[in-house]
Amino acid sequence: MDVRGHLDLLLLAVLAEAGPVHGYAVITALRDRSEGAFDVPEGTVYPALHRLERAGLVVSRWEQATPRRRRIYELTHDGQLARTAKQREWRSFVNRVQAVIGPATAQAMA
Amino acid sequence: MDVRGHLDLLLLAVLAEAGPVHGYAVITALRDRSEGAFDVPEGTVYPALHRLERAGLVVSRWEQATPRRRRIYELTHDGQLARTAKQREWRSFVNRVQAVIGPATAQAMA
């Protein structure tokens, strides 16, 4: 299942709840939390994290003294704000879609 | 608000519930049902309808004896199936996202 334009929300959510974490762990966290549904390829996640960093929503640093080189990502303040904003957007989006595709479906979701 | 990869679902839903309808009406229906949120430009909808027709999910015919020329779109049987499939996908997608971004948000949606 692809992430359909909501990748940033997912990444920001993982970073917010899992704390400072490296890229590969973001991928596994996404897979675990979605029960395997969001098996997002590395070629999607790494560039996305770089985008978020360029946008100032995350900062990264190379982890010291670990067996493998790891780049640790962390939300900035702007990233926190963006996360809550995107969550609001997400809720609104879901409600709008629900309104279009019919209340029966909305009920079936509960 | 953009439709983020769920345009086909929205179009199929409108066509399923509003019955045979022309393209411009699809646009207004989408806007009305979403309370203005999905104000999808014509340059998005018309090509999308053509895609759906090429895919065999809708058929179109030119309406006879109307003041303006109108192309009427209607779901095919495959279109009906695709609609229900995409609704299932949508529900699943929402649940997965919810699982990732946290149950608190899911609760807030109810």
Add this chain to the structure above:
DNA sequence: TTCCGATGCCTAGCCTGGGTAGGTATGGAC
């Protein structure tokens, strides 16, 4: 009567985002 906005259709091209495919390197298990 003339003009403008709403209706109704269309397409060419851009841009972004996500996926594919491939490369590099190290650690641990067998």
Add this chain to the structure above:
DNA sequence: GTCCATACCTACCCAGGCTAGGCATCGGAA
């Protein structure tokens, strides 16, 4: 010693959706 999992990366492709334009008709307002 070989192979898989870990861990990072980028170049490229492609689809989808948006911008920006064009065309035509109708009704109402000025």
